[in-house]
Amino acid sequence: MLETIHSDGWINELNEDAPTTAVLFPGQGSQQPEMGQAFYDAWPATREWFDTLSAAVDIDVRELCFDGDHTVLTKTENTQPCVYTTGVATFAGLADRHGIVPDYVAGHSLGHFSALTAAGGLDPETGVGLVRERGRQMQQAAEQGAEGEMMAVLCRDTTAVEQACDRVEGANVAARNTDSQTVVSGPEPAVSQVRDRIDDETRARFTTLDVGAAFHSGQMETAATAFTEKLAETSFERADIPVVSDVSGDVYHGDTQVVQELGSQVVGTVDWCAVVETLAGAGVERYIEMPPAGTLTGFIERLCPEAETIPLESPADAAEVFGA
Known part of the structure; x- marks a missing residue:
């Protein structure tokens, strides 16, 4: 110890x-x-x-x-x-x-x-x-898996982010960091779909994380x-x-x-x-x-x-x- x-x-x-x-x-x-x-x-x-x-x-x-x-x-x-x-x-x-x-x-x-x-x-x-x-x-x-991606979403409506993940197969909420920052993880097509859904519903900013894989998914x-x-x-x-x-x-x-x-x-x-x-x-x-x-x-x-x-x-x- x-x-x-x-x-x-x-x-x-x-x-x-x-x-x-x-x-x-x-x-x-x-x-x-x-x-x-x-x-x-x-x-x-x-x-x-x-x-x-x-x-x-x-x-x-x-x-x-x-x-x-x-x-x-x-x-x-x-x-x-x-x-x-x-x-x-x-x-x-x-x-x-x-x-x-x-x-x-x-x-x-x-x-x-x-x-x-x-x-x-x-x-x-x-x-x-x-x-x-x-x-x-x-x-x-x-x-060994498909290409994965993690994306930080800066958005006051975190519920919209979580609902978008629920509606896209393979997407996951990887982290709830603050009351306005959520991280989404999954195959690249799934993360892209989540981004599109959020964009349709509310104002948000997106940053792709430089991690090279879909951790916490x-x-x-x-x-x-x-x-x-x-x-x-x-x-x-x-x-x-x-x-x-x-x-x-x-x-x-x-x-x-x-x-x-x-x-x-x-x-x-x-x-x-x-x-x-x-x-x-x-x-x-x-x-x-x-x-x-x-x-x-x-x-x-x-x-x-x-x-x-x-x-x-x-x-x-x-x-x-x-x-x-």
Whole structure:
């Protein structure tokens, strides 16, 4: 486990007057060149866990994160262990350097694994192997299936988007990110039909995502089946910190619910709106996003404009907020 979090040497209690805090972990699509490198250079605990997790899989995660070619880094089978390692290792450094112990954790898609690890429910070396396998299975499903596409829809009438998906075979709501941003996934012809239907009914803006496959749709069914079998063979612990699921929006501590949550997520909808509703309802006032940061705090600012958001892009950001 993350010894710096789950031993007396790691954990420090939050100050009594500290705001109720959630730590957030981004998913695939957030990757960027040199992600995590500044934290690796500055924080020994981050360096230790980067090296440990890189050694636990069959690719050089550290090299891919810091110096990797963009094309290679954005292959799903590489992206997932790289984003996972960046989030988990940086969280280790944040806990070690600044004594941050969140009241809740949550992650978007792949970030759910990072959140579960930070909470103590998943061994980090096991976790990086899991997400490497998840990426392989999803990459294989994409290559064996028809051409797939994901499209972000910016539209105030999210009901129109969901109804359009319901009426087009093969189309799926991949993510509910904010009250005005929905992601649609499926075969290219199906996604195109959804766009046409929405255009006929309401005003909207559309952006095709640079992901190369229809994640969180029926096209990932073979990946979901294979990966669920892998999950069933994995040992999970009861999490020390409450985890908010991006599948159901429920608060849980791992245990038997993990396999169901993480298995169904591959083909199901990421409901970030439900995550934020749960966190806000629990009184969370401060949201800290682990690197590669920015996407999730942007969603939070849309859904909870009164909340404090802290996207950690450099060690200086942490020092400014939490002290040197």
